[in-house]
Amino acid sequence: MLTLNNVDLFLSKAGEEVLKWYNYDLDEFKSKGIKIFKDVTKSSAPVSLLYENIYKLIIVSPTTSNTVAQMAYGFSDNLVTNMFAQAGKCKIHSIVFACDTEPTVITQAPKKSVTLYPRPIELENYDKLKNFKDTDGVENGNLVFKFERYVQMKSTRRPIILPEVQYDLGKATLREAGKKALDGLADLLTKDHPEIVIELRYHTDVRGSKQLNKKLSEERAQSCVDYLVEQGVSPDRLIPVGRSYYEPFEDEQGNKFTSKYISQLPINLQESAHQKNRRTDFKVLSTNLEDYNKEIENKERPIQDAIIDEEGNLIEITD
Numbered sequence: 001m002l003t004l005n006n007v008d009l010f011l012s013k014a015g016e017e018v019l020k021w022y023n024y025d026l027d028e029f030k031s032k033g034i035k036i037f038k039d040v041t042k043s044s045a046p047v048s049l050l051y052e053n054i055y056k057l058i059i060v061s062p063t064t065s066n067t068v069a070q071m072a073y074g075f076s077d078n079l080v081t082n083m084f085a086q087a088g089k090c091k092i093h094s095i096v097f098a099c100d101t102e103p104t105v106i107t108q109a110p111k112k113s114v115t116l117y118p119r120p121i122e123l124e125n126y127d128k129l130k131n132f133k134d135t136d137g138v139e140n141g142n143l144v145f146k147f148e149r150y151v152q153m154k155s156t157r158r159p160i161i162l163p164e165v166q167y168d169l170g171k172a173t174l175r176e177a178g179k180k181a182l183d184g185l186a187d188l189l190t191k192d193h194p195e196i197v198i199e200l201r202y203h204t205d206v207r208g209s210k211q212l213n214k215k216l217s218e219e220r221a222q223s224c225v226d227y228l229v230e231q232g233v234s235p236d237r238l239i240p241v242g243r244s245y246y247e248p249f250e251d252e253q254g255n256k257f258t259s260k261y262i263s264q265l266p267i268n269l270q271e272s273a274h275q276k277n278r279r280t281d282f283k284v285l286s287t288n289l290e291d292y293n294k295e296i297e298n299k300e301r302p303i304q305d306a307i308i309d310e311e312g313n314l315i316e317i318t319d
Contacts, residue, residue, distance in 0.1 A: 008037065009037070011039065021110045039078065039079035051086075051090065057093050057095065058083060058094045058095070059095045060095070062099055063098045065098075065122040067081065068100070069122075071085075072129040073125075084096075087134075088132065088135070091134060093135075094132075096130070100118035100123065101138075104117055104272045105118060115269070159283045161279055163279070165181050165182065182227050183231065185228065186227075186233050187231075195287065196286065197238075197288075200228075200238060200280070201221055201243050201247075202241075203243045203248075203280075204277065204278060205245060206259040206274070207259075210244065213245050215242075217242030218242030221242050221280075225239075245277065251276075257273050257274075261273075
């Protein structure tokens with residue numbers, strides 16, 4: 001925050017205590033030209049600044065489970081929850097850095113790292129909150145992607161993860177939550193971006209046989225494509241790809257969740273690491289179907305399943 005421009009700090013009493021724990025000095029913020037508004041009135045008077053049309057984005061951080069619950073259920077009786085509520089009423093986008101977003105959370109306390117296990121109700125409240133309009137959550141350092149009208153679709157090498165698309169063990173049948181997520185994607189593909197071509201991929205974890213993981217990943221990718229076709233998306237624009245375990249998840253620190261990396265984690269963190277590898281994502285291959293078809297026609301028949309190693313060599317995946 002100290003490196004950003006045009007930022008104001010709205011500081012709750014609890015937030016001021018947290019800054020002291022981590023040895024932050026308010027004078028340092030002031031020296032950077034950051035205005036500080038404190039929670040000193042019952043009515044949270046600083047919130048009225050949102051009505052002046054001078055803020056484009058609200059970031060709530062860190063957000064405890066208690067605050068998440070209040071925000072999710074519409075309570076606005078303190079500075080933080082009132083800021084969030086009024087931002088929503090003013091159609092100002094909010095990004096929420098919640099403390100408890102996963103079944104296992106490693107958090108940095110003032111003196112050491114601490115492993116916590118959020119309760120189901122806390123995860124449910126966060127799931128409710130991140131589905132609010134004009135609200136994004138942050139998980140594992142990454143914004144949770146939501147399909148809204150301002151999303152720009154363009155060719156990209158970096159895939160977009162669909163965290164709600166999940167399956168029962170060993171099956172390729174979509175759950176209802178996954179169908180709802182794909183409904184949002186289908187809506188974008190049919191109404192807002194009727195020409196783009198996407199590659200829809202599924203990744204398994206690093207356990208199990210090569211043959212089983214390859215078959216399962218292909219079936220799950222195809223299941224997503226079949227559902228999108230049912231919603232009116234042309235099959236010519238959807239390329240299903242089963243990635244098996246050849247493309248492990250990579251976190252914001254650059255750690256790849258390979259079998260070796262996961263085995264070195266504490267036992268209580270290994271299952272959540274495997275869950276990171278099990279994911280559905282998509283990549284935009286082209287913004288124009290006609291151009292994509294011409295490009296394919298001008299190429300030799302492509303390898304169906306392959307990976308790129310660290311040296312950039314193409315390695316075919318065979319049964």
